[in-house]
Amino acid sequence: MNTLFPLGLPAATAFYLCLYLATLVVHLVFMHYVLAGSIYLAVGRVMGRARCQACNWQSIIVDWLPFATGLAITAGVGPLLFAQILYGREFATANLLLSHRWMAILPVLIVCFYLLYLQKSAWIARRAWAWRPAIAATACAGFLFIAWSWTENHLLMLDRAAWPGMYATSSLWYESAGVLPRLAAWCFVAFPSLAIELAWQGRLLGDRLDEPAAANTRVLGLSPVRRLAVTALSGWAGTLLAAWAYWPAIPAAARTAITGPLGGPWLIMAAMALVMQIVAWSITLVSERLTRGMLIVMTAAWVTTLLGIAVLRETIRLAAVDLATGKELHQTALGIGGLPVFLLFAVLNAVAIGWCIRTVRGQLATRSDGT
């Protein structure tokens, strides 16, 4: 624990941790879109029909949220798989202790998923406006319940001493000072992700974010670009506040690991990338323009911050779990064959996915050109 993550860890553990983190960051990209998007939509819908119709971002979110949810679920399979190799006993125990409460996330997810499709259906278009905020709020509440359950599950995994007592009481709720601030941090950090993803979507759909906005696109006096900047900056402000509240709830050993050689450099890297984003979004807020170059810089800083946060999250967990037992299990797992096959198909399928997107984009462009 006195060396930079993951260098001081056993090779097999480090290998699975890297894979876990790489796949987790991909999952976060989509999960953030779903979580922040559903909150953004629920709040937006409450603001009334006229404002909703003026807000291009809400239209994009409504349109893409079901697909993003599908991607978030699919992308979640990878980190879930590697988490079971890394922390199988802890993960299973937390699932079992939370029991029916934990399993409830699945029907809730199904209901939320269908509500997202309902939001973009012809059926809802024929209904009174009041249906839309109600549906958006229900879906949002469902996703928040899922986020809350994951937070509880994660913290319970790390609290081995609480397991027998929690089992004895049959409690389906894990009470810990860390649950609410950690949940808040994860919810707030999703907003900067949403802002960057929406900016890219807007650009790809033809929005000119580097030009002055038309008057009819303003909501509460804010242009689309400013709304993104406000979303991102308020998200970071909330994240920092929640992280500040969460800090005392983190065990002392984990805090030392975060600021020490294991996580310290990652903390500095994440902080620097965060400052870069805040500066970039502040400039955007003032100028009301978002150029492609600025967006690329923001995106690079955003990915760096996400990676840093993911590593720090893992640093806390590594301070809580029994790595000595895990080391043998990870070594055994790494000795099992199949890695080359996975790598081969990962590349082939990534190429196939790229081909699909490129082909469809090309065909649509050709059609819109009339050629």
Place this chain on the structure above:
Amino acid sequence: MTPLDHYPVIDLGPLMRGLVIGGLGIFHVFLAQFAIGGGMLLCYLQWLHMQGDCRLARRFTDDYFKLLVLVSFVLGAVTGVAMWFTSIQISPRTIGTMVREFHWVWATEWTFFCLEVVAGYLFYRYGSRLPDRTRLQLLALYAFASWMSLFWINGILSWQLTPGTWLETRDVWAGFFNPGFLPSLIFRTISAAAIAALAACTLVNAVPGFTREERQSLVAICARPLVFMLAMPLVGAWYLGTMPADSRGWATGGSVPMTLFLTMAVGSSTLIGLYAILAILRQRLFVNGATASLLLALAFVATAGGEFVREGVRKPFTIREYLYSNSIARDGVADLRRRGSTADDPYPLRDQAHYPNEQLVLGAKVFRAQCSVCHTLDGMNAVAELAATWSIDQRRLNIAQLQRTKPFMPPFAGTPAEVEAIVQLIGWRHAGRPPGWAVSDDPAVLSQIERWLDEAGTGPGDARLVVGARLP
């Protein structure tokens, strides 16, 4: 490998824990096979359209794909995750072993999920604006990816029953390409094609805007994959042939429930196959919505029967010759006979205060560790009911020699004192759970139990001793 890993055990009241995974599994398998067969059927329809052989195919493809997305992308995907989580709830050690041994296979399957979702969603979103060739390419990739997800998961699931040479070599590919892999893959592919065809026949009648002649024409085309059902008896027999003799014995008369489930699967499939081939394909009868729905419901019954048999015939194992259905390692029974199955259990009983003495507490812990995955105390498949007519010495003998009492039961993996504790627990519950209950610690009784345990040994029961007359 440790003999037994202790996890907190969930309490489902009167429900059998094993039944939950079976119920969800049927639902998920049906949806997944619908998605796999649906992809193949849509490719075929798109190809027919491009050949000029079906002018309605393109429109129906778009309609059918919407259903496919709404059902398989949502329910199929989430129930897939649900299967994983439910497996953890029921038997964390089994799913943990499967993940450990096949994590790269699972990771490979995941890459195909990603391709399936992207190709499928692009078709769903932009299909109507794309040229036919691109539509076919997207559908082909979607169908291929979804079938490949079957390919990978089928290897893992069939390994549970027929691990083959993996038991000696521990080689992942020896386990994956196990004796049951190929017949199971072919059988599931045919089932997927049949389910998708029946769902399409139902949808043809549900979608507005088609005339009766158009519906008839579409039904005749969509039902064509049902012809593959002709191969089902052959492939089914092949699959049965790859099963271990005792497992095959359960399904073919050795166990009444398993035989009934197999009969249900075979009977339903036969009815569908006969109707499809004689009435739909040969006589070209029109299939209305009610008939198509009924056939689809029969397909669900067939899937349910088949999946119950697949799950049930693995007994007494959850991973054949490796891990018993109560998550005790086959090679760990001897160790647990010495140390006891509850010695390392860190979890207290939730109702510990209700037991009049420590022996009953021990009995309840033994029940939780060794029996509760398939039995309840008073609900479904209740131990108290099963042992209701046994005398106390019968209980001692039957539990000590569990694998001989019922050959689909694992051997008792504990000390003589643990046998006596569970015997006393059953007796106490039969007596109406009185507040006082004497501890039974007669050394002669414990010695007798130990002799019975030693006689039965630590291996699984030999099924041929019981159903040998019917087995090859």
